[in-house]
Amino acid sequence: DAGVIQSPRHEVTEMGQEVTLRCKPISGHNSLFWYRQTMMRGLELLIYFNNNVPIDDSGMPEDRFSAKMPNASFSTLKIQPSEPRDSAVYFCASSLRGLTYEQYFGPGTRLTVT
Amino acid sequence: ELKVEQNPLFLSMQEGKNYTIYCNYSTTSDRLYWYRQDPGKSLESLFVLLSNGAVKQEGRLMASLDTKARLSTLHITAAVHDLSATYFCAVEARSYNTDKLIFGTGTRLQVFP
Numbered sequence: 001d002a003g004v005i006q007s008p009r010h011e012v013t014e015m016g017q018e019v020t021l022r023c024k025p026i027s028g029h030n031s032l033f034w035y036r037q038t039m040m041r042g043l044e045l046l047i048y049f050n051n052n053v054p055i056d057d058s059g060m061p062e063d064r065f066s067a068k069m070p071n072a073s074f075s076t077l078k079i080q081p082s083e084p085r086d087s088a089v090y091f092c093a094s095s096l097r098g099l100t101y102e103q104y105f106g107p108g109t110r111l112t113v114t
Numbered sequence: 115e116l117k118v119e120q121n122p123l124f125l126s127m128q129e130g131k132n133y134t135i136y137c138n139y140s141t142t143s144d145r146l147y148w149y150r151q152d153p154g155k156s157l158e159s160l161f162v163l164l165s166n167g168a169v170k171q172e173g174r175l176m177a178s179l180d181t182k183a184r185l186s187t188l189h190i191t192a193a194v195h196d197l198s199a200t201y202f203c204a205v206e207a208r209s210y211n212t213d214k215l216i217f218g219t220g221t222r223l224q225v226f227p
Contacts (some may be wrong), residue, residue, distance in 0.1 A: 043217045101206055101213055102147060105157040
């Protein structure tokens with residue numbers, strides 16, 4: 001299996017622009033998580049889905065952030081408009097709910113907003 | 115609200131030495147996970163601990179779980195440079211409508227000659 005796939009790996013954009021991050025979970029996994037990691041705040045859970053349904057979005061910082069999962073093999077995290085404080089590494093992870101909730105992380109997208 | 119604390123936050127140790135990283139959590143949970151993150155890389159699963167008293171070992175790393183004390187330890191034996199990384203523990207947080215991992219702040223380990 002290719003593991004969790006994220007794109008783009010790096011994104012540099014100007015403040016005010018729309019940014020879309022993409023994630024393809026491991027085939028067969030039924031839970032998907034979006035995290036943000038910064039030096040100041042560490043690793044933060046933004047939102048997660050079970051069976052394509054958003055379950056907990058309490059970590060989404062503002063209305064500027066939105067996430068969708070239209071099917072079991074694709075999810076997006078959108079920031080509109082972007083701000084410099086959104087600069088971070090965004091990770092997507094997936095898991096198979098069952099005996100364990102072990103999560104498998106993608107390589108991350110490094111976002112820089114200037 | 116479940117909180118997960120790790121200590122120390124930073125650890126600089128000499129090759130060949132032993133040390134332990136501690137992970138404490140605030141509410142009942144039976145399952146705990148350890149992850150490793152190399153600089154500029156993603157998180158990689160190391161251990162899955164599923165019950166009280168669980169012990170897992172891989173090379174120079176050994177993890178254990180005491181659910182009664184709400185404590186997990188990651189023990190490093192005879193450290194080598196390749197172990198330099200940030201280590202995270204994560205605890206399952208379950209309720210009727212949620213099942214997610216709460217991550218600790220991470221312990222940044224540096225092993226020097």
